[in-house]
Amino acid sequence: MVKEIQLRIKLKEEGNTPLLKIKAARVLRVELNDITGVKVLRKSIDARKPSIYFNYKVAVYIREKMPETSDYTFQYKDVSSAKEIHIIGFGPAGMYAALRCIELGFKPVVLERGKNVQDRRKDLKAINQDHFVNEDSNYCFGEGGAGTYSDGKLYTRSLKRGDVRRIFENLVYHGATEQILVDAHPHIGTNKLPKVVTNIRETILKYGGEIRFETRVTDFIIKANKIKAIRLLNDEELTVERVILATGHSARDIYYLLHKKEASLIAKSFAMGVRVEHPQHIIDSIQYHCETERDPKLPAASYSLVNQVKDRGVYSFCMCPGGFIVPAATANGEIVVNGMSPSKRNNPYANSGIVVEIDVNKDLPKYERFGALKGLEYQKNLEKLAWTSGGRTQTAPAQRLTDFVEGNLSSSLNDTSYQPGLKSAPLHSLLPKLIGGKLRTGFKQFGIKMKGFYTSEANIVGVESRTSSPVTIPRNENLEHPEIEGLFPCGEGGGYAGGIISAAMDGERCAEKAVSGL
Numbered sequence: 418m419v420k421e422i423q424l425r426i427k428l429k430e431e432g433n434t435p436l437l438k439i440k441a442a443r444v445l446r447v448e449l450n451d452i453t454g455v456k457v458l459r460k461s462i463d464a465r466k467p468s469i470y471f472n473y474k475v476a477v478y479i480r481e482k483m484p485e486t487s488d489y490t491f492q493y494k495d496v497s498s499a500k501e502i503h504i505i506g507f508g509p510a511g512m513y514a515a516l517r518c519i520e521l522g523f524k525p526v527v528l529e530r531g532k533n534v535q536d537r538r539k540d541l542k543a544i545n546q547d548h549f550v551n552e553d554s555n556y557c558f559g560e561g562g563a564g565t566y567s568d569g570k571l572y573t574r575s576l577k578r579g580d581v582r583r584i585f586e587n588l589v590y591h592g593a594t595e596q597i598l599v600d601a602h603p604h605i606g607t608n609k610l611p612k613v614v615t616n617i618r619e620t621i622l623k624y625g626g627e628i629r630f631e632t633r634v635t636d637f638i639i640k641a642n643k644i645k646a647i648r649l650l651n652d653e654e655l656t657v658e659r660v661i662l663a664t665g666h667s668a669r670d671i672y673y674l675l676h677k678k679e680a681s682l683i684a685k686s687f688a689m690g691v692r693v694e695h696p697q698h699i700i701d702s703i704q705y706h707c708e709t710e711r712d713p714k715l716p717a718a719s720y721s722l723v724n725q726v727k728d729r730g731v732y733s734f735c736m737c738p739g740g741f742i743v744p745a746a747t748a749n750g751e752i753v754v755n756g757m758s759p760s761k762r763n764n765p766y767a768n769s770g771i772v773v774e775i776d777v778n779k780d781l782p783k784y785e786r787f788g789a790l791k792g793l794e795y796q797k798n799l800e801k802l803a804w805t806s807g808g809r810t811q812t813a814p815a816q817r818l819t820d821f822v823e824g825n826l827s828s829s830l831n832d833t834s835y836q837p838g839l840k841s842a843p844l845h846s847l848l849p850k851l852i853g854g855k856l857r858t859g860f861k862q863f864g865i866k867m868k869g870f871y872t873s874e875a876n877i878v879g880v881e882s883r884t885s886s887p888v889t890i891p892r893n894e895n896l897e898h899p900e901i902e903g904l905f906p907c908g909e910g911g912g913y914a915g916g917i918i919s920a921a922m923d924g925e926r927c928a929e930k931a932v933s934g935l
């Protein structure tokens with residue numbers, strides 16, 4: 418017999434594994450010896466009050482053998498001589514599209530403009546140290562896409578759109594810790610992600626798929642409303658039948674290309690703002706009600722904040738406890754910040770995007786002439802402004818949080834995790850009022866919700882501009898572009914995902930549609 422129950426464990430009891438069994442026996446009123454195993458299904462922390470608890474959901478096996486491994490299997494086929502599906506982009510959407518093609522018996526041919534995870538590291542170093550952005554290999558472009566050198570937080574709100582568990586199990590199959598199957602807020606960490614991505618590549622190659630790195634797609638050959646070929650940067654042309662377009666939200670050249678070809682695109686609302694960085698101990702002391710260091714059994718504390726400022730949502734985005742702020746630009750002449758953290762989340766800083774909703778239908782009258790690309794052009798302008806005010810390198814414009822809200826230029830800044838460095842700038846007057854004004858009110862309100870959050874010990878860093886795609890590439894019920902047969906817009910770049918898991922799920926879904934009828 419297997420029974421699922423909830424258990425509450427005090428902080429001082431945490432880590433005492435036999436205790437789960439003892440408590441389960443007590444709750445279920447069974448003999449301790451009759452319990453053959455206790456499997457943790459879910460684990461979360463309840464730190465709402467000073468006495469902190471861990472909530473466990475467990476499956477208790479009573480006089481029945483507990484299975485040692487998961488019953489999930491992935492049946493990959495040899496596809497070396499199967500029909501080809503072309504996939505542009507090897508981020509989470511492209512990777513999971515490729516894996517699904519192999520399960521379904523089709524050969525994925527992946528074209529990725531960036532380098533493999535190992536070679537990509539040198540280009541990240543060049544951004545951080547030399548302020549040089551390789552436009553094909555950076556924090557967004559390259560093997561694993563924007564998901565590789567990311568935080569690897571794995572929660573998603575799009576539970577309805579696919580089988581989330583399947584993606585988690587697949588990540589574990591490819592080397593991620595099993596802990597992600599259990600944690601309420603699962604996280605892999607930037608130091609562990611490259612290995613998982615490498616293992617996914619190896620599966621694809623082992624079963625006969627093809628991956629071409631440093632291969633940028635520059636054109637689509639469309640005849641009679643059907644995609645016929647793809648042109649590469651070296652002018653090579655590949656004949657294609659079905660193409661999954663998973664190029665991510667930073668592939669602006671792809672949006673421009675489709676726009677030039679008069680393929681329909683739709684301007685999409687998105688959010689923009691800044692990244693705020695606190696010393697981690699401040700966030701710990703607020704969230705865990707402690708005056709000194711957090712208990713070593715507790716992870717670096719996180720937060721999730723949202724407030725309505727007039728008609729607009731202002732909210733925290735991609736909060737990275739114990740993490741780093743990273744330069745996520747994809748071209749020189751722009752500053753884009755984002756965040757990531759290692760698996761242990763043991764860096765002394767906590768950072769998070771704090772962003773304002775931008776309504777493309779109301780907020781950008783001066784950009785109307787750009788049509789569907791108006792949000793993209795607005796985003797570009799703000800990134801350029803950050804670059805100019807940061808000193809025309811990857812050094813980012815920054816301000817103490819309290820100075821930003823009170824409208825003062827900071828005479829000095831706090832220490833930061835952002836490697837290219839910070840430059841004091843009057844972001845309160847530089848940012849458009851729509852963003853700056855709402856952020857200033859939002860930060861004050863957050864300080865009321867979380868006492869200690871509003872502090873001069875925090876910096877704000879500009880700009881957090883790429884929270885999601887400013888463009889939707891439309892698709893019909895078959896997930897094809899309505900005017901280009903055979904082209905399947907996919908993942909975050911299409912406007913159909915907002916993170917690693919939702920992009921992976923969309924990749925699987927597009928693969929299923931792309932192979933049908935072939």
Ligand SMILES: Cc1cc2nc3c(=O)[nH]c(=O)nc-3n(C[C@H](O)[C@H](O)[C@H](O)COP(=O)(O)OP(=O)(O)OC[C@H]3O[C@@H](n4cnc5c(N)ncnc54)[C@H](O)[C@@H]3O)c2cc1C
Nearest residue numbers: 506508510530558562563567568570634665908909916917
């Ligand atoms: C620093 C950072 C931290 C993040 N942290 C998290 C997190 O913790 N959790 C989370 O869920 N999400 C996080 N994200 C967001 C997440 O990475 C993305 O939502 C996700 O990667 C989108 O997947 P995708 O496959 O749709 O696109 P992408 O990951 O953007 O991949 C697109 C790929 O297409 C390639 N490409 C683009 N144009 C071309 C072309 N013309 N020819 C060939 N290839 C091309 C690119 O090189 C890239 O590899 C983070 C992002 C960043 C930058």
